[in-house]
Amino acid sequence: MAARREPQLVRLQSSVFAVPRWALLVGLMFRGLYRGVRLAFRYWRVTGPVVLLIWLGWRAGWQVIPIILLLAAAGLSGWRIGHRDSFGVWVKWPWLSRWRRWWLYRRGWEPTMRGCGLSTAHGSVQYWPPILSVKSSPAGDVVRVRLLRGQTPDTWSGRSAELAYAFGTRLCRVFSGRINVLPKIRAGRLGVLLAWWDRRRFGRDRPTEMTLVFVRGDLLAYPVPAIGPDSIPHTPDLACLPVGLREDGSWLRIVLEQTHVLIAGATGSGKGSVIWSILRALAGGIRSGLVQVWAIDPKGGMELAMGRRLFSRFAYSSLPEMADVLDQAVEVMRERQTRLAGSVRQHVPSPADPTIVVLVDELAALTAYLTDKDLRNRIEAALAVLLSQGRALGVHVIAAVQDPRKEVVKFRDLFPTRVGLRMTEDEQVDMVLGAGARKRGALADQIPASLPGVGYMVLDQRPEPVRVRFTHVTDEHIRDMNARYATPTPAPSSAAPVPSQRTVPASGNGNGSGPLPAELFNKLRGGDR
Numbered sequence: 001m002a003a004r005r006e007p008q009l010v011r012l013q014s015s016v017f018a019v020p021r022w023a024l025l026v027g028l029m030f031r032g033l034y035r036g037v038r039l040a041f042r043y044w045r046v047t048g049p050v051v052l053l054i055w056l057g058w059r060a061g062w063q064v065i066p067i068i069l070l071l072a073a074a075g076l077s078g079w080r081i082g083h084r085d086s087f088g089v090w091v092k093w094p095w096l097s098r099w100r101r102w103w104l105y106r107r108g109w110e111p112t113m114r115g116c117g118l119s120t121a122h123g124s125v126q127y128w129p130p131i132l133s134v135k136s137s138p139a140g141d142v143v144r145v146r147l148l149r150g151q152t153p154d155t156w157s158g159r160s161a162e163l164a165y166a167f168g169t170r171l172c173r174v175f176s177g178r179i180n181v182l183p184k185i186r187a188g189r190l191g192v193l194l195a196w197w198d199r200r201r202f203g204r205d206r207p208t209e210m211t212l213v214f215v216r217g218d219l220l221a222y223p224v225p226a227i228g229p230d231s232i233p234h235t236p237d238l239a240c241l242p243v244g245l246r247e248d249g250s251w252l253r254i255v256l257e258q259t260h261v262l263i264a265g266a267t268g269s270g271k272g273s274v275i276w277s278i279l280r281a282l283a284g285g286i287r288s289g290l291v292q293v294w295a296i297d298p299k300g301g302m303e304l305a306m307g308r309r310l311f312s313r314f315a316y317s318s319l320p321e322m323a324d325v326l327d328q329a330v331e332v333m334r335e336r337q338t339r340l341a342g343s344v345r346q347h348v349p350s351p352a353d354p355t356i357v358v359l360v361d362e363l364a365a366l367t368a369y370l371t372d373k374d375l376r377n378r379i380e381a382a383l384a385v386l387l388s389q390g391r392a393l394g395v396h397v398i399a400a401v402q403d404p405r406k407e408v409v410k411f412r413d414l415f416p417t418r419v420g421l422r423m424t425e426d427e428q429v430d431m432v433l434g435a436g437a438r439k440r441g442a443l444a445d446q447i448p449a450s451l452p453g454v455g456y457m458v459l460d461q462r463p464e465p466v467r468v469r470f471t472h473v474t475d476e477h478i479r480d481m482n483a484r485y486a487t488p489t490p491a492p493s494s495a496a497p498v499p500s501q502r503t504v505p506a507s508g509n510g511n512g513s514g515p516l517p518a519e520l521f522n523k524l525r526g527g528d529r
């Protein structure tokens with residue numbers, strides 16, 4: 001498939017022989033036979049059972065063929081009904097992969113490559129990139145392709161829309177190299193052999209290959225249920241918190257260790273679900289005291305108050321109170337710095353010295369929207385220190401923001417992990433996920449409003465952003481967490497009444513000392529949009 005000659009452009013002087021008609025027929029017959037045998041061997045999974053069936057019919061009588069076919073159909077149906085997952089793994093998806101490779105991709109490949117400008121011509125020879133494999137799954141078709149010389153995955157990213165429509169989908173994601181092929185830890189008798197095989201398969205960097213994912217059934221079109229109480233670990237693994245699904249159906253796990261998380265998205269995009277998904281995954285550690293959450297909710301407690309018993313600090317009513325929480329986090333960080341310097345490089349959490357997660361529901365309220373200059377400077381100074389030095393000392397910041405512009409979020413580059421939910425403008429995508437992210441497929445501005453919690457993230461050190469959906473943690477889940485996973489170190493102000501979830505706080509004087517000004521409150525709720 002890699003190259004084809006265009007015969008009309010090649011001038012060949014061939015000798016002319018007079019061939020008798022019978023010799024021509026015999027020659028054609030042998031050629032047909034050779035091609036038939038080659039095809040039969042190539043597609044042995046189809047020809048094998050057919051040959052076996054014919055042989056059985058010939059030996060035992062032709063009436064056995066319908067009986068065998070009926071039995072096979074009944075067996076397959078029983079398998080599908082009884083154990084759908086294994087039927088999918090062993091029968092449905094392998095067959096569908098082969099079918100689609102042959103029927104859809106091989107047949108349409110050449111015209112598509114020409115149409116998308118992904119084939120090249122050298123003289124009279126036309127080259128197009130060969131398909132290496134096709135693997136279908138409920139999420140779509142994963143097509144591995146070998147790049148032509150002079151092409152990079154970016155060449156293909158620019159053609160992703162054309163590729164998608166050419167093969168009958170709306171979305172084609174382009175990834176450099178292979179995806180989802182991580183070596184397993186091998187043990188047991190065959191461990192050495194399998195490890196050797198893995199080294200051969202995964203050990204080599206193959207910049208000559210790339211992967212196209214034609215998204216067919218969108219697994220992220222349905223809300224992802226919150227993890228069940230049984231799946232909430234007693235001791236959360238901060239390197240691997242399950243918070244949602246990736247587009248290929250695998251779990252999305254966030255590495256909170258050594259990072260800060262910025263969540264950006266328009267109003268109603270599901271920033272709350274990212275926050276609550278992370279809190280749910282941390283809940284076991286909150287209850288045991290290994291993790292303390294210091295929550296700041298400038299929306300007057302609208303977002304976070306329902307889970308207040310999870311928080312060891314909770315500031316929701318006045319901006320100075322919120323600045324105090326940040327200053328206290330800096331103090332803890334400084335104390336750890338003095339104590340741990342020279343003995344460890346990474347803080348190890350314990351109930352006496354827990355991981356601290358500083359949670360800010362709307363960062364802009366503490367920075368850009370804040371009119372009190374002194375207070376703003378104080379808050380910005382504390383945030384800058386936490387974001388630049390807190391990671392190794394077990395102090396992590398998780399912040400949500402609606403508007404990711406630099407004037408609003410000065411520190412966005414200090415957040416190593418960023419989540420881009422639905423956005424209102426295409427330029428915002430690169431602001432959040434890094435330059436070129438939109439070109440590489442992060443179409444966050446095209447996420448429909450009907451898909452809250454869907455977004456893009458840059459994961460696994462790959463340049464291409466991954467489409468994800470966070471779990472849907474409902475109010476019932478939050479109430480349940482509030483009751484069952486309360487922290488042993490509750491917030492000092494927990495005796496004070498928290499405004500009900502839908503109450504607009506009384507308007508303040510705007511100097512940052514009273515409750516939030518109603519104007520700012522409405523802005524954060526999206527009321528002025």
Ligand SMILES: Nc1ncnc2c1ncn2[C@@H]1O[C@H](COP(=O)(O)OP(=O)(O)OP(=O)(O)O)[C@@H](O)[C@H]1O
Binds near residue numbers: 269274469470473524
């Ligand atoms: N992952 C999710 N799956 C399904 N529905 C979700 C998900 N996340 C949020 N929703 C729903 O979307 C709506 C808006 O969600 P949410 O309040 O979290 O958005 P937000 O970005 O925090 O909005 P705002 O900025 O206005 O606070 C809610 O009705 C919520 O139930």
